[in-house]
Amino acid sequence: MRLHVDERHERVLALVRARGSLRVADLAEELGVSAVTLRRDVEALATQGRLRRVHGSVVWPGAAAGAAPDTAAAPAEVRDAEGVVAGMVVPTLDHPFGEIVEGARDALEARGGRLVLGLSGHAEGDAEQAGRLVAAGADGLLLTCDRAPGPDSGGWVPGTGVPAVLVERAAPPGSPGADLDHVRCDAAHGAATAVRHLASLGHHSVALVLREAADADHLRAGYAAAVEALELTPAPGSPYLAPARLPEAERIERTAEHLRALAEEHGVRAVLLHGDEFAVVLVPRLRALGVLVPEDLAIVVHGDQVASLADPPLTAIAPPERAVGEAAVALLLERIAEDRRGDRGPRRHVDLLPSLRVRASCGAVLRAAGRA
CATH class of the missing domain: 3.40.50.2300 (Response regulator)
Structure with missing residues (x-):
């Protein structure tokens, strides 16, 4: 049931009062509202002096100026x-x-x-x-x-x-x-997750199309590990690398022809594509070649910047x-x-x-x- 704006404001205040501070994104998810709606609520409450805004977070007025959301268990030196x-x-x-x-x-x-x-x-x-x-x-x-x-x-x-x-x-x-310390997205895990998802839909062979980028090797490794673990049939020519030296239109054309041949000549009906922007342009070209998505070719993309805006919307591995x-x-x-x-x-x-x-x-x- 949708909350009235006053009820929503009271819930926002109760949550922030209890925790001291919260990220706006986390608060929106907890209340089941859009980030746009919650930012509007926070703006109104901050104008009234009932909350403070701190760069993507909301802070209870009595909290310390440098308070960060969800850091109660962190060392004091890290919080300050x-x-x-x-x-x-x-x-x-x-x-x-x-x-x-x-x-x-x-x-x-x-x-x-x-x-x-x-x-x-x-x-x-x-x-x-x-x-x-x-x-x-x-x-x-x-x-x-x-x-x-x-x-x-x-x-x-x-x-x-x-x-x-x-x-x-x-x-x-x-x-x-x-x-050295490092923090990164586990791209290999993402590729393996995509292959496992496609296999769960009944596909026994999954193709991989890569572009030249720093995470390509990790995607290749995750794909290969999942294909082996799930005992899938390796798709001919996988991984296929879309050459960066070619003009964009030619890369799209060559990749579409490669996937059409896999579908029509080898019965490969599923592919993991590297890059959702590339995939958004590729899908219409496949359609022009008579390959429909997902009826003839199931697609999962690595990257989720514009995947939801494609026609059809693209299933995506979303790096955090x-x-x-x-x-x-x-x-x-x-x-x-x-x-x-x-x-x-x-x-x-x-x-x-x-x-x-x-x-x-x-x-x-x-x-x-x-x-x-």
């Missing part, structure tokens, strides 16, 4: 980040890095700290940008690199003299940066990009606190699991309707 400056090096603010940066910024500002960016995709590289941020007063670094990690990955990081966390990247075992930024900030603040105390806890490699969002393109909706 007043004045902390974190430098973050990213190659670009395009997706998914923009979402990661937003998550990091909101998490840090909610604790009273500040995020400063350096873009390594321009004139300076990672080490140069990191050095500039430290020289400008950064207490710690969040480092995201858009290049493929090599045997020397991360060797320069200890030389910055401040705590650092790799974000959405990890240095390979045996490299100088292998013992904002949560990656938030978790990286929490870990960095802990390291900064340890650094100030002069102790050192064990390093951590944190992998956050993506979620499966089932929509029409995988055929599950049609299958459920057929059983009804």
Whole structure:
């Protein structure tokens, strides 16, 4: 039953009073309303002085100025980040890095700290940008690199003299940066989840289409592990790599022809596609070739930026990009606190699991309707 606006306001106040502070997104989910509706409620309550807004969170007026949501169990040093400056090096603010940066910024500002960016995709590289941020007063670094990690990955990081966390990247075992903290989305788990979902719908062979990106190897590994574990028949030509050197229209055309041949000549009726923006353009081209989604080809995409807007809406593996930024900030603040105390806890490699969002393109909706 829908709550009247006054009832909703009272529930918002009761929840925030009980917990001290809450993220707006978490509060909206708990109340079963949209984030837009809740932001409107929070705006009204803040104007009345009944709540305080703190960068993506709501805080009870009596709570400490730097209070952060859901941190009661965290060490006091982590909760108190007043004045902390974190430098973050990213190659670009395009997706998914923009979402990661937003998550990091909101998490840090909610604790009273500040995020400063350096873009390594321009004139300076990672080490140069990191050095500039430290020289400008950064207490710690969040480092995201858009290049493929090599045997020397991360060797320069200890030389910055401040705590650092790799974000959405990890240095390979045996490299100088292998013992650095990192936080990333587990793309291999996401690929395996997609294959397992398609197998649950009755598909005995699943294709994989990759694009040239930093997470491609992880998707390939997760796909291969799931195919083996589920004893599926490997799809001919998988993984298929859509060459980045080709113009977009030609990449779409070649990929569509490849999938048409798999469906018509080899009976492969399911595919995991790398990138939902790519898939949104690919589906109409498949339709033009006589391959209907999901009737002839079930599709799951890795990435959920625009998947829900496709025709048909695309079932997606959704990486938790904002949560990656938030978790990286929490870990960095802990390291900064340890650094100030002069102790050192064990390093951590944190992998956050993506979620499966089932929509029409995988055929599950049609299958459920057929059983009804």
